[in-house]
Amino acid sequence: MIYAAVLAGGSGLRMGGDLPKQFLNICGRPVIIRSIDAFIKSGKTDMIYVAVSASYTEYMRELINKYIQFKNIKVICGGGNRNETLYNVLESIKKEREVSDEDIILTHDAVRPFIDDRIINENIEAVKKYGAGNTVIPAVDTILQSSDGKFIDSIPLRSTMFHGQTPQSFSVKKITELYENMTPEEFEQYTDACSVFVAKGEKVCLVQGSRDNIKLTYPEDIEKAESIIKSKEQD
């Protein structure tokens, strides 16, 4: 089984406005629906989990009924942070069927609607080969490290620095085992599942993302998103 988990736990506060940014309508279709669309269109995912905060589960179900034909899709409650949300997805998977060695999960930001088939396929291949993959793009600007936010500690070699995108993809068995052996402190400490893999000494393979695979974070990103949608429609 190949699962996709579209994660929308966040409140989207940086975007301003009342409606979390994953629900904003861009060119006539909500962002989160566009993210789900990409997985359905790829034809690779057997089952899609959509995790949203408790107060939006009903709204999310209505959106799916309105926009999506695909039936293997399930809305669940997100947790207090990304790891908890993903843990909830894994629990839900475990309840429904036995986990096999071949099961793969692609976890994806609900607010990154522009993943494409290539990225999805390469994530699946990365997990088949190495057990875990993280979509990235190389850093264009210099990256600086500062532990106090006042002075530069170091300027790592730019060619070794990458921006994390999603999907982050995993062997369902491997990530479930790692999560089940984590302490509550570790759940706080690691901001995402790839950090957990790296901390536990597990390999995480880089998958080439794309500049279009933006995360809608700030109001000006909406304009960029509209422009990407329009350019794709012209293709």
Place this chain on the structure above:
Amino acid sequence: MIYAAVLAGGSGLRMGGDLPKQFLNICGRPVIIRSIDAFIKSGKTDMIYVAVSASYTEYMRELINKYIQFKNIKVICGGGNRNETLYNVLESIKKEREVSDEDIILTHDAVRPFIDDRIINENIEAVKKYGAGNTVIPAVDTILQSSDGKFIDSIPLRSTMFHGQTPQSFSVKKITELYENMTPEEFEQYTDACSVFVAKGEKVCLVQGSRDNIKLTYPEDIEKAESIIKSKEQD
């Protein structure tokens, strides 16, 4: 004396097209002219150096004659990389007048036309206090490190990671001394002057940049630039 050095050594190849991106006309004014405008408008810089590759010095002088009233502006040849270009600027400064302890230089990407007075002022203050400053914005995405480009080595704590912007600003005396004592290998090794400062154990203070202070790198950045210009005109 407060100097600005607007650096445009690069060929701008990533943007495509024949004309280097620093010379592209955006909303009726070339990018590099907009960058120079910002320093003139701030009223803080006594002298502006503009470094371009040898084949564009005449063209650059024509642009300045056409668009700029400010007289204390000098076009010089850039070098093979950023450090060499800045070294040329420092040599040119030294030829014209004696360097004093109070002299400050703000070095700036020609293709970042959206710096504002606050950023310029805070760079000057940073140099006065600490001898060097680097304009940055906090990382929004997760940053990953991979030395082989295949597997993740580490995922540093996001709150300690920053994107470098410009200006990078220095005590003229300090940077001249550092540059004059560098080996040719070090000139190759360090990609910019802040890296040199950090490597030599000198303090570099972080200066808060802005999301608008983008570097025009890819064709799609032009659209973003037009949108920033229009929103500033409405203010």
